[in-house]
Amino acid sequence: MDHATPALRPLAAERSPWLRGTLRVPADKSISHRALMLGAMARGETIIEGLLEGEDVLATGRAMRALGARIEKRASRWHVMGIGVGGFLEPEHDLDFGDSGTGLRLTMGLLGSYQFTSRFIGEASLSARPMQRVLDPLRAIGVEVIEHHDNKLPIALRGPRTPVPIEYRLPVASAQVKSCVLLAGLVIPGTTVVIEPMMSRDHTERMIEAFGARIEKRTDAAGQYTVEIEGLPNLRAQQVLVPGDPSSAAFGIVAALIVPGSELVMENILINPTRIGLIDMLLEMGADIELMNVRQAGGEQVADLRVRHSELKGVIVPAERAASMIDEYPALAVAAAFAQGETLMQGLGELRVKESELLAAVTRGLRVNGVKCEEGPETLLVRGSGRVKGGGRVITHMDHRIAMSFLVMGMAADEAVTIDDQSMLAASFPDFIARFEDVGASFIRYTE
Ligand code: S3P
Numbered sequence: 001m002d003h004a005t006p007a008l009r010p011l012a013a014e015r016s017p018w019l020r021g022t023l024r025v026p027a028d029k030s031i032s033h034r035a036l037m038l039g040a041m042a043r044g045e046t047i048i049e050g051l052l053e054g055e056d057v058l059a060t061g062r063a064m065r066a067l068g069a070r071i072e073k074r075a076s077r078w079h080v081m082g083i084g085v086g087g088f089l090e091p092e093h094d095l096d097f098g099d100s101g102t103g104l105r106l107t108m109g110l111l112g113s114y115q116f117t118s119r120f121i122g123e124a125s126l127s128a129r130p131m132q133r134v135l136d137p138l139r140a141i142g143v144e145v146i147e148h149h150d151n152k153l154p155i156a157l158r159g160p161r162t163p164v165p166i167e168y169r170l171p172v173a174s175a176q177v178k179s180c181v182l183l184a185g186l187v188i189p190g191t192t193v194v195i196e197p198m199m200s201r202d203h204t205e206r207m208i209e210a211f212g213a214r215i216e217k218r219t220d221a222a223g224q225y226t227v228e229i230e231g232l233p234n235l236r237a238q239q240v241l242v243p244g245d246p247s248s249a250a251f252g253i254v255a256a257l258i259v260p261g262s263e264l265v266m267e268n269i270l271i272n273p274t275r276i277g278l279i280d281m282l283l284e285m286g287a288d289i290e291l292m293n294v295r296q297a298g299g300e301q302v303a304d305l306r307v308r309h310s311e312l313k314g315v316i317v318p319a320e321r322a323a324s325m326i327d328e329y330p331a332l333a334v335a336a337a338f339a340q341g342e343t344l345m346q347g348l349g350e351l352r353v354k355e356s357e358l359l360a361a362v363t364r365g366l367r368v369n370g371v372k373c374e375e376g377p378e379t380l381l382v383r384g385s386g387r388v389k390g391g392g393r394v395i396t397h398m399d400h401r402i403a404m405s406f407l408v409m410g411m412a413a414d415e416a417v418t419i420d421d422q423s424m425l426a427a428s429f430p431d432f433i434a435r436f437e438d439v440g441a442s443f444i445r446y447t448e
């Protein structure tokens with residue numbers, strides 16, 4: 001793939017009279033990545049219904065093919081012919097993850113224990129992100145990091161002759177790091193143990209179990225979460241049903257809350273408790289969000305959401321919330337800008353480490369649109385006044401969440417809000433523009 005910088009395609013969102021109807025939300029990105037990976041590792045044909053066909057997930061699909069899995073789309077379903085635990089082949093070319101941190105970090109775990117060389121590359125923005133958080137546990141397993149650039153891409157790994165099962169204590173909760181170690185543990189004889197200070201999203205554990213491996217999980221009184229996995233299980237192909245992504249629904253939720261006169265319904269949204277910290281926080285802020293028709297589907301809890309415009313008030317967002325809303329801070333910051341009073345988000349240190357530019361980019365985006373805010377080393381304080389002037393141009397740093405959050409801001413601000421580029425919407429919400437237009441949003445497209 002060519003990583004030359006293409007021309008920017010700016011986009012603006014202008015104030016909507018209202019947003020109404022059913023907003024179709026794309027399938028969950030985390031579950032989609034994992035369905036392809038576990039499908040590739042299992043014996044037999046896994047059938048995935050509703051896979052997110054965004055750039056990030058497609059990159060994972062290409063990587064699984066390069067490792068020997070057969071993957072094809074027939075009608076609306078994806079079929080993955082897996083090769084069994086320990087069966088991956090040495091890739092003949094570099095594995096290119098584009099801009100997908102999740103695909104990259106989890107696949108480094110998948111391959112870490114194989115005694116061959118795999119080389120990982122990605123786009124400029126991914127290449128700037130720190131990978132030490134996954135290289136540390138892999139090194140403990142005995143993986144040789146034969147190439148890295150200050151712990152960043154390109155990275156080449158070679159597994160040890162005899163990988164050892166580890167007990168790994170995560171310094172901060174992270175599903176990517178936890179999953180990296182668990183997926184490596186699948187190919188290591190013995191028991192691999194991961195301990196998180198607080199439980200992050202648990203889709204890897206749930207799916208490994210659904211594919212037939214033995215996993216033990218426990219949470220102690222202080223919230224510390226331990227997972228133990230037996231290596232070399234016999235994984236059997238499954239049917240996977242991917243629900244709607246709560247991290248994508250976040251943009252519809254915030255948009256409906258801040259645009260007066262709005263009422264949006266989003267159907268079949270994953271409501272796994274490790275993913276809905278944003279909804280809990282917004283409810284505390286006075287949001288009118290209804291969870292309807294709560295049900296089990298494909299081993300996860302899902303619901304239809306109904307969200308109506310609401311007068312929001314500022315709140316304190318404690319650090320303990322971080323694990324369950326790690327991707328939703330930009331959207332929450334936009335909601336906070338339209339709330340009355342101050343919203344203080346605490347415990348954002350982790351965000352700074354994993355996405356180095358994100359917090360600063362949110363602060364700058366708020367400021368150029370006339371929102372008062374203060375950024376601390378681990379905090380963001382947004383001073384809401386019930387309305388936002390807008391009119392600013394936001395530098396997204398190619399981050400899809402920043403892009404979508406500020407487009408949502410534009411739907412309710414006095415003046416249109418512009419983002420510098422729209423190409424990264426393809427990562428997680430490929431039809432963002434069309435789906436929001438369907439419910440009443442209005443965008444201005446530019447060419448530069
Ligand atoms: C993800 C985990 C989160 C999240 C990312 C997806 C996953 O990262 O930010 O978008 O699918 O495991 P961390 O767990 O590293 O915070």
